[in-house]
Amino acid sequence: MAVIDKSILVVDDNAEILIATKMLLKQHYKRVVTLDNPHNISDAMEKESFSLILLDMNFTRESTSGAEGFYWLKQIKAIDEDAVVVLFTAFGDMSMAVDAIKQGASDFVLKPWQNEKLLATVANCIDLSAQRQKSKKLNQIAALSLADQNRPFENLIAKSPAMEQVFTTLEKAAKTDANVLILGESGTGKEVIAREFHKQSLRANDTFLSVDMGTIASSLFESELFGHAKGAFTDAKENKQGRFELADTGTLFLDEIGNIPLELQGKLLTAIQNRVITPVGGSKEISVDIRLITATNMNLYDMVREGSFRQDLLYRINTVEITLPALRDRPQDIPLLIEFYADLYSKKYKLGHKTVSDKTMAQLLAYDWPGNIRELQHLVERSVILSDGEQLQFQLMPSQETQSAAAQLDTYDLADIEQMTIERAIADFKGNISHAAKALGITRASLYRKMEKYGV
Numbered sequence: 001m002a003v004i005d006k007s008i009l010v011v012d013d014n015a016e017i018l019i020a021t022k023m024l025l026k027q028h029y030k031r032v033v034t035l036d037n038p039h040n041i042s043d044a045m046e047k048e049s050f051s052l053i054l055l056d057m058n059f060t061r062e063s064t065s066g067a068e069g070f071y072w073l074k075q076i077k078a079i080d081e082d083a084v085v086v087l088f089t090a091f092g093d094m095s096m097a098v099d100a101i102k103q104g105a106s107d108f109v110l111k112p113w114q115n116e117k118l119l120a121t122v123a124n125c126i127d128l129s130a131q132r133q134k135s136k137k138l139n140q141i142a143a144l145s146l147a148d149q150n151r152p153f154e155n156l157i158a159k160s161p162a163m164e165q166v167f168t169t170l171e172k173a174a175k176t177d178a179n180v181l182i183l184g185e186s187g188t189g190k191e192v193i194a195r196e197f198h199k200q201s202l203r204a205n206d207t208f209l210s211v212d213m214g215t216i217a218s219s220l221f222e223s224e225l226f227g228h229a230k231g232a233f234t235d236a237k238e239n240k241q242g243r244f245e246l247a248d249t250g251t252l253f254l255d256e257i258g259n260i261p262l263e264l265q266g267k268l269l270t271a272i273q274n275r276v277i278t279p280v281g282g283s284k285e286i287s288v289d290i291r292l293i294t295a296t297n298m299n300l301y302d303m304v305r306e307g308s309f310r311q312d313l314l315y316r317i318n319t320v321e322i323t324l325p326a327l328r329d330r331p332q333d334i335p336l337l338i339e340f341y342a343d344l345y346s347k348k349y350k351l352g353h354k355t356v357s358d359k360t361m362a363q364l365l366a367y368d369w370p371g372n373i374r375e376l377q378h379l380v381e382r383s384v385i386l387s388d389g390e391q392l393q394f395q396l397m398p399s400q401e402t403q404s405a406a407a408q409l410d411t412y413d414l415a416d417i418e419q420m421t422i423e424r425a426i427a428d429f430k431g432n433i434s435h436a437a438k439a440l441g442i443t444r445a446s447l448y449r450k451m452e453k454y455g456v
């Protein structure tokens, strides 16, 4: 019979019981650790993770109340609330069993035990806990992916020669586990390409987890990435897995990698190098198997020169490096993208087929597209909704000069001033949302909210 790669801890003051359980369990489980003194439990748990702990209920001679078992159960749960504990007692009764389960034990075994029954209980509890862990992980992934569910589509429009180069690299590198760095202006499709890498990789059937480092408060970076132990800080009410652990066996996409503060860059480097993380407030290292893809619209090479990005981290994440062309540099794709989104939004809003006149298309081709495909997508959506008749009309963003003149308009309306300032910042930073948000003194997330509000 195959031995399962799991560790089990048995705690009992009776040496014969320890020997007997060890001999029995060793035939089925790779590692069985025994302790005759419950005071050593926390040390043992610090050193390794156990899939199950078999715990005696009475340690002091003459003791039959089970109170000690309940005490140690509580201690174990305080160290790891997900620990699977099966209690052992010679004096079990139903009410004690119910109490033990209420206090977090997974099951109860009466001594003397029948080997078959003990093995079945251990196997069931381990299975149940694995299922619980899996569904906990899926729930956390589902919560994180809620925003993704609103993505209108997964298609990729790219026929231009500039994008061909990108696809050649993608085809060569997708099936390897090499780290990938995707560079490019905001809205050029970095996340779309990262997803494509995942879809074409050997991990395609596993999780793709995207984390926008631009929207996480810097005080929470570490716990978001590496997780935290219960009690690690005031709000840490329970153990929480970080994004590295949630993406285990899949792909982790760290967007806006340039936003990671220097102090965390070293920790990130260690995690990527060793594929091992330690949750905040935790003492145990956890191995993670992830494929790392990162992206940014910042110039990481300049940041290395300025000392705000670690060179060793850059060389670790850029094994494969792709720079996505700006939309203005792939004009062949503009008509295809406009057609695609016009069709998508016409169907979405049930507004009938829409077309673009040659004159309008010429204007669109000559336009600079500072916000790249994201801007095109929003413009087409707005145009589908607002254009009268079958032909689409567009309101293109005024040039920087017109924008500056507009900013000097004499108005006291705060909302107007806010909108103008936002438009000016976006134009000044050529659609780079991170830089514009920084200049405006707000987060990227709140800049996006304001852009939505003003229809920028």
Ligand SMILES: Nc1ncnc2c1ncn2[C@@H]1O[C@H](COP(=O)(O)OP(=O)(O)OP(=O)(O)O)[C@@H](O)[C@H]1O
Residues within 6 Å of the ligand: 155, 156, 157, 158, 184, 185, 186, 187, 188, 189, 190, 191, 192, 193, 255, 295, 296, 297, 337, 373, 374, 377, 433
């Ligand atoms: N090739 C493409 N075909 C169709 N739509 C695309 C393509 N590339 C990107 N898009 C769309 O453009 C929008 C912006 O793409 P994405 O979020 O991937 O850009 P980004 O470069 O990651 O932006 P940011 O730097 O702001 O995070 C998305 O709505 C995406 O669906």
